[in-house]
Amino acid sequence: MLFEAIILTCIKELNEERSASGIYHLLKGKKGIQTVQDAFLFRLENYYRIYPTLTRDDFERKITELERKKLIRRGKESNSFYRLTDQGHVLLKRYKMKCFYGKRFGDAANIFYSRLLLLIQTLTNRNMGNTTFLPIIDDRKIQYWIKQIYPKIKGKEKNWLKGMYQELYNLLQPFSELEKGIFVHRLTGYKRYGLSIEQLAEKFSQDRHDVILLLESVKHQMYVKVNKEKDLYPHLSFVSKNSIPAAALTESAKTTYRLLQKGYGIEQIASIRKLKINTIHDHIVELAISVPDFPIEPFVSPEEKMEIVQAIKRLNSFKLKDIKNVVPDHIDYFQIRLVLSNQNK
Amino acid sequence: MAQLLLEKELQKYFGYPTFRPGQKEIIQDVLEGTDVLGVLPTGSGKSVCYQLPAMLLEGLTIVVSPLISLMIDQVKQLRAMRVPGVTTLNSFMDVRQRQQVLKNLHRYKLLYVSPELLTHPATVAYFKNVRVSLFVIDEAHCISQWGHEFRPDYLKLSTVLDTLEQPTTLALSATVTPEVQQDIIFSLKKPNMKKRIYPMDRPNIVLALEKVNSDEEKIEKIIRLLNTYTVPALIYFSSKKTAEKTAAILAKAFSDRHVTFYHGGMEQTDRIAVQQQFMNDQLDIICCTSAFGMGINKDNIRLIIHYHLPMQKESYIQEAGRAGRDGELSLSLLLFTNQDIHIPEQLIKQELPEEETVFRVFQYMTALYNQGKPVPEDLYMENQFELNEIQWRFLKFQLEKHDMIKGNYIHLTTEKSKKAYHSILACIRERHDWKMKKLEEMVQWVNSKSCLRESLYAEFQSSFSPPIGPCCSRCGLDWGKLPLLEKKNKVISYNDWQQQLKYILQVGEDIETE
Numbered sequence: 006m007l008f009e010a011i012i013l014t015c016i017k018e019l020n021e022e023r024s025a026s027g028i029y030h031l032l033k034g035k036k037g038i039q040t041v042q043d044a045f046l047f048r049l050e051n052y053y054r055i056y057p058t059l060t061r062d063d064f065e066r067k068i069t070e071l072e073r074k075k076l077i078r079r080g081k082e083s084n085s086f087y088r089l090t091d092q093g094h095v096l097l098k099r100y101k102m103k104c105f106y107g108k109r110f111g112d113a114a115n116i117f118y119s120r121l122l123l124l125i126q127t128l129t130n131r132n133m134g135n136t137t138f139l140p141i142i143d144d145r146k147i148q149y150w151i152k153q154i155y156p157k158i159k160g161k162e163k164n165w166l167k168g169m170y171q172e173l174y175n176l177l178q179p180f181s182e183l184e185k186g187i188f189v190h191r192l193t194g195y196k197r198y199g200l201s202i203e204q205l206a207e208k209f210s211q212d213r214h215d216v217i218l219l220l221e222s223v224k225h226q227m228y229v230k231v232n233k234e235k236d237l238y239p240h241l242s243f244v245s246k247n248s249i250p251a252a253a254l255t256e257s258a259k260t261t262y263r264l265l266q267k268g269y270g271i272e273q274i275a276s277i278r279k280l281k282i283n284t285i286h287d288h289i290v291e292l293a294i295s296v297p298d299f300p301i302e303p304f305v306s307p308e309e310k311m312e313i314v315q316a317i318k319r320l321n322s323f324k325l326k327d328i329k330n331v332v333p334d335h336i337d338y339f340q341i342r343l344v345l346s347n348q349n350k
Numbered sequence: 351m352a353q354l355l356l357e358k359e360l361q362k363y364f365g366y367p368t369f370r371p372g373q374k375e376i377i378q379d380v381l382e383g384t385d386v387l388g389v390l391p392t393g394s395g396k397s398v399c400y401q402l403p404a405m406l407l408e409g410l411t412i413v414v415s416p417l418i419s420l421m422i423d424q425v426k427q428l429r430a431m432r433v434p435g436v437t438t439l440n441s442f443m444d445v446r447q448r449q450q451v452l453k454n455l456h457r458y459k460l461l462y463v464s465p466e467l468l469t470h471p472a473t474v475a476y477f478k479n480v481r482v483s484l485f486v487i488d489e490a491h492c493i494s495q496w497g498h499e500f501r502p503d504y505l506k507l508s509t510v511l512d513t514l515e516q517p518t519t520l521a522l523s524a525t526v527t528p529e530v531q532q533d534i535i536f537s538l539k540k541p542n543m544k545k546r547i548y549p550m551d552r553p554n555i556v557l558a559l560e561k562v563n564s565d566e567e568k569i570e571k572i573i574r575l576l577n578t579y580t581v582p583a584l585i586y587f588s589s590k591k592t593a594e595k596t597a598a599i600l601a602k603a604f605s606d607r608h609v610t611f612y613h614g615g616m617e618q619t620d621r622i623a624v625q626q627q628f629m630n631d632q633l634d635i636i637c638c639t640s641a642f643g644m645g646i647n648k649d650n651i652r653l654i655i656h657y658h659l660p661m662q663k664e665s666y667i668q669e670a671g672r673a674g675r676d677g678e679l680s681l682s683l684l685l686f687t688n689q690d691i692h693i694p695e696q697l698i699k700q701e702l703p704e705e706e707t708v709f710r711v712f713q714y715m716t717a718l719y720n721q722g723k724p725v726p727e728d729l730y731m732e733n734q735f736e737l738n739e740i741q742w743r744f745l746k747f748q749l750e751k752h753d754m755i756k757g758n759y760i761h762l763t764t765e766k767s768k769k770a771y772h773s774i775l776a777c778i779r780e781r782h783d784w785k786m787k788k789l790e791e792m793v794q795w796v797n798s799k800s801c802l803r804e805s806l807y808a809e810f811q812s813s814f815s816p817p818i819g820p821c822c823s824r825c826g827l828d829w830g831k832l833p834l835l836e837k838k839n840k841v842i843s844y845n846d847w848q849q850q851l852k853y854i855l856q857v858g859e860d861i862e863t864e
Contacts, residue, residue, distance in 0.1 A: 058617060129856055137430045139626060141619065163856075170855040174848065185847040194854035198627045201620035204610055207601065 007222075008214035009076070010100045011052060012067060016077055016087050017097065018047045022324045024085040029064045032056040034111070036255065038291045041108075042346055045294060046323050050108035055221050056214075063214070103222040106229055111221075114228035116248040119147045122193060124244060125169070127151055129194040132162045141193045154243075168240040176227055176238065183209055184223050187216060254295055261288035262296070271304075286339040293346040301343045309336050313344040360398070363405050363433055370395045372548045376520070377402055380484060385519045385543045387490070387534060391550040392524045392671035397424065400486040400520055404460040405433070409481035413462045415488040416501050418442060419618065419641075421462040423625075428460070435459035439467050452476040465492075465503035471757070474513055482517040487538075490521035491664075494533035497526065498664040498788065500781075502747030508539045519543070524671070525550055525664045527809055550667060550807065551814035554674045556832060557802040557822040558683040568657060568685045569596065573603050575683070576635065579834050580607070581652035582628075583635045586669050588658035588693050590615050590639055596657065597637040607634040614641035631837070643669060649676040652834045656684040661694045662788035663795060663806060678835050679819045686796060691789070698785045702778050703741040711735055711745060712771055719760040748774045801825050 015028040023043055030040045034054020044050040068087070071077045076093035080086035089097065106114070123142040130138050140148060158165050177185050186209055193199040206213045228245060235242040254262070257280075264274045271289070275282045292299050305313075316331045317323065328341050356374060360366050369377075372390050376399045379386045390396050404411035415421045418440045428436045435458045439451050448467075455461070455476060467473055491497030493504035511519065521534055521543070535543050562568055576583065587593040590613040597611035610633055612624045627633045629648050636642065654673045660666040666684070674680030703711075711731075718725070726734075732742050749755045752770035754762050791809075798805050802822035807814050820827050844850040851857075 125855065129854065132856055137432060139426050139430045139622065141623070143619070166855045167857055170851060170857045173851060173855075177847070177851075182847070189847045189850045189854065190843070192851070192854045193623075194856070196630050197854060198623050198630060198632060201610070201616070201623045203616070203620060204623075207598070207610075 006100065006212075006215060007103055007218045008067065008212065009071060010097060010102060011055075011218065012071065013076060013089060013093055013097045014102065015047075015049055015052065017089050017094075018049055020047075020322075021080040021082070021086045021088050022322055023047070024083070025064075025068055025087055026085065029059065029061065032064075033059050034107075038287045038294075042290060042294055042342065044108055046345055051105045053107035054111050055105050055107045055225075056218060058217070059214075067214070103219065104226055105222055106225045110225055110228055113245070113248045114224045116147070117228050117231070117245040118224045119144060120150055120244050120248070121241070122191075122199075123147055123151055125166075126193045127155070128158070128162050128166055128169075132166065133195045135195065141199065165240060172238045172241045176230060176241070180223060180226075183211070184219055187220055188223050191220065254291065255288075257284075258288040258291045261285055262292055265289075265292075286342075290339070290342050290346055293343055301347060305340045305343055309340055310344055312336060313341055317345075356402075359406060360402060363402060364398065364431065366398075369398075372546060373398050376546050379544060379546070380518055380520050381406065383518050385540050387521045387523075387531060387543045387545050387547075389523055389526055389531065389545075389547045389550075391548060391552065392668045393675040394524075394548070396488070396522050396524065399522060400484060401428070401433070401460065403484055407483040409483035410455060410458060411460045411484040411486060412468070412477070412482055413460065413486040413488055414465050414468055414504075414507065415462055416465065416492050416499070416504075417489075418464055419614075419621070421464065422618070423622070425462055426622075433460075436462075438462040439473070440464045441467060455480045465501060465507065469503055469506040469510060474510060477514060482514050485511060485514065485517045485519045487519070487521040490523040490534050491526045491530055493521075493537045494526075494530045495781075496533055496784070497523075497530050498662050502743065505537060508537060511538065525667045525810070547811075549811050549814065550671070551803065551811070552671055552674070553815045553817045554677050554679050554819070555670060556679065556681045556817070556820050556827065557670070557806065558681060558827060559796060559802060559823050560683065560685055562685055562687055564687060568687075569599060571685060572596075572600070572655060572657075575653070575655070575829075576600070576604060576607075578830050579653060579681075579832070580634075580836050581834050582631070582648065582650055582837060583653040583655065584642070584651055584669075584672060585635065585637045585655040585657055586660075587637060587639055588697060592657065593637040593639055597635075600635055600637070604635070608632060609635040609637070612636050612638040612642045614639060640665065640669065643672050646672070647675075648672075650678070650835070650837060651675070652678070652680045652837070654680070654682045656682075658693055659684070659686050659690045659796070660792060661697060661785070662792055663809070664788075666792065667806065667810075679833060681832055681834065684796070691793060694789050694792075695786075698782065698789065700738065701740050701744075701785070702782055703735075703737055703745050705775055705778070707735050707737065707741075708745065708771070708774060708778070712767060715749070715754065715760055716762065716767065719762050723760075724758040725755055725760060745774070748777060799824070 011032070012028060015031065016025075019027065027040070027043060030037070031044055031049055031053055032055060034057050041053070044053045068077075071093075072079070072087075075090055076096060077087045078090055080088050105111070119142045123140060126138065126141055130136070142148065177188060180188070187205055190205060190208065191199045200208065202213055202216055205211070205216045209216070211219075231238045231241045231245050260278065261274055264277065269277065271282060271285050275285050278285075289304065293301055312332045313328065313336065316328045320327050320331065322328070323345060325338060325341055329336075329338060332341070356377065357368065360369065371394065372388065373395055376386055376388045380400070380403050388396070388399060390399075400411060400413060415424075421438050421440060422442070425436055425438045437451055437458050437460075439448060439461060441464060443451075451458075451461075452473065453476075487493065487504070487507060489499070492499050492501035493507065494500065511517070519538065519540060521538065523534070526534070531545065531547070535541060560571065562571060572585065585593075585596065587596065593611045593613055597609050601609040610624055610627075612621065616624075624633070624636065625642075625646060628636055629646065651673050654670050656666065656669070660669065670682035673682055714734075728742060728746070731737065731746075732739060735742075737745065746755065749770070752766070752773065754760060754767065754770055795802070795805055802824050803814060803817065819832065844853060
């Protein structure tokens with residue numbers, strides 16, 4: 006049900022202005038600037054990258070299912086655009102949506118969670134005197150983190166386990182029995198491997214997608230809570246320390262940013278970096294979204310901005326093409342995207 | 351190296367006190383620089399035959415292995431055992447990660463690499479700068495067109511051996527006929543290779559066949575068998591869906607036992623979780639596809655059931671051989687209906703591209719050539735022509751063989767293209783017929799009236815050891831009375847989340863939770 010509710014929410018918010026594959030990219034967390042910009046534009050940034058392992062097949066199957074259940078129907082203009090049916094609206098209104106912080110804390114929450122899993126596995130094994138075990142987390146960066154911090158914990162394994170237990174116990178309190186169950190049965194300890202997603206689905210009689218998304222929601226909320234009340238969660242906040250990945254910008258956009266700050270213009274940057282003008286445009290839109298107070302005035306005059314803002318209001322739409330059709334010809338797509346990127350800030 | 355010393359090293363690196371049959375002989379050979387073809391039965395610890403020499407020899411040991419997931423598992427296990435200098439090179443890694451390994455080859459002792467990457471010209475160059483002391487070809491039957499899992503890239507290995515100036519070579523395989531053994535030696539161009547062949551029959555496994563009328567009856571039989579014996583069990587399926595469905599049925603039927611499924615379509619983390627759970631005795635019954643098993647070191651599997659007919663005897667022998675590695679009595683049961691032959695027939699078709707697709711690929715290649723464009727990415731070709739990975743790999747290899755693809759470029763003339771087209775179609779038909787022949791042998795075995803043990807191994811070896819228990823269902827078998835060692839897993843799992851959390855985090859009752 007959660008998976009369905011999320012898709013329904015996205016369809017509702019997109020309001021037939023973006024196609025269904027936009028939702029797929031959003032949930033999967035595509036890095037492209039279009040996806041990121043849309044996420045903010047339609048206030049769906051909390052769902053950004055909450056389901057990175059989603060496959061196209063599964064997604065399309067779900068869309069077909071929603072259509073068959075008459076919760077959504079195809080839009081008037083195009084086949085790949087959807088809208089909610091009355092039934093869909095009713096269902097969504099009744100559903101208590103789970104909380105996500107995708108764009109802001111999703112990556113950090115996952116780093117926190119992976120560290121936590123591997124730390125529990127390591128501590129429980131060491132506590133039993135076992136130093137050889139298959140790490141359940143493959144990510145080299147996470148493994149490296151454990152190696153780095155372990156000297157601080159060494160010899161205090163028991164206390165750490167107790168501390169982490171107490172904090173996890175408190176942290177899990179507000180969650181439903183189902184969420185608690187999924188969380189604890191996913192943990193791996195000494196000679197005790199956590200359940201796979203399929204096994205969890207079977208154990209709790211849930212749909213696979215919902216297990217994945219419930220777990221994701223728990224991760225996000227835990228992360229936020231731990232960081233809000235660091236004093237209450239000394240062990241877990243240690244685990245979450247520095248888990249925010251270095252700035253959300255792509256390397257390439259950072260380089261463009263540096264050149265902009267040195268006073269180079271778009272064409273100059275393109276020629277220095279041997280990139281297409283369009284690519285530089287993408288970078289600037291990315292900067293406008295991610296960098297607070299990034300000035301868009303050098304690229305859009307106040308008059309042009311006014312034209313675009315009014316067009317958006319008049320059309321009550323974020324569709325680039327529609328906006329382009331009604332503004333004066335000298336205004337280009339790049340400028341429209343820049344103004345749009347400022348809309349939801 | 352003195353014998354005593356070898357055992358000491360085995361203990362030091364891998365924690366085993368003694369060698370299993372065949373291991374020591376092969377290790378001594380390769381340490382002396384002799385090229386060896388080693389054929390050891392499934393579950394006899396083939397990998398130690400190169401892992402130990404890799405630690406003892408100076409320089410690098412390269413292991414070519416056909417399955418990426420298996421490679422990754424091996425590397426993980428070795429790292430978990432703190433075996434130093436082990437790494438892998440595979441297509442799951444991005445370019446930067448691969449460069450990292452290639453530039454630091456001198457730091458490693460043991461490298462697992464996929465044939466595709468090793469034979470890539472850009473990769474081979476790096477290996478010229480290091481001393482390769484041992485070259486291992488795992489699952490060497492993949493090199494033979496007549497092996498049951500032919501991998502075109504394996505054929506390029508003899509060229510790699512030339513480039514590396516012929517390091518000591520060890521080809522390893524389980525379950526190969528004498529013809530395939532000859533073919534391996536021939537393809538590697540090493541006529542003087544020493545053959546170390548060990549019999550593959552397993553005296554502690556009881557072989558059983560049972561003909562039934564429907565899938566429902568198969569399920570009934572399985573349930574009855576699992577009711578009789580509470581033992582670790584693997585059930586093999588040809589289809590992922592049926593494996594999943596059956597796991598659900600069995601989970602319901604046996605609420606006190608832990609049942610799950612396993613197939614190649616699952617995510618890696620989950621696959622490892624299931625493997626580890628099984629090895630830790632957290633799971634009792636696994637419904638799986640042939641993707642499960644390789645690299646699993648579980649000694650006490652007592653029961654192997656085949657729900658579908660394997661495509662050839664080789665697969666059957668390998669899968670059945672996962673039972674009873676500890677030498678205790680175990681049972682392998684194959685269930686079949688008269689309709690079952692259609693599934694492997696279908697699977698054989700799916701392994702080869704259809705003629706019509708080959709035709710369209712040729713048209714497309716011609717168009718690309720005329721536009722001066724390179725060969726598209728594998729994934730693109732697979733999607734565009736609805737080819738699966740195996741089909742496109744086959745086709746690409748054929749195109750390369752006929753010099754129509756060189757590196758990333760297309761070279762063709764009308765003349766050449768016409769000839770290649772017909773030759774590829776002929777090759778497809780030949781492969782198809784050969785696979786059908788292998789299947790026919792399997793069916794014959796199933797339908798024969800003679801002793802199952804005798805007819806199963808006849809093709810591979812001249813005799814077999816006397817079984818330690820009943821021989822097979824043809825020679826007479828009392829189903830319900832096999833003395834299989836029972837193992838009831840006492841898995842601790844609490845329904846109460848707080849108890850479970852305490853249990854995992856090893857927190858005693860003394861802690862206050864209020």
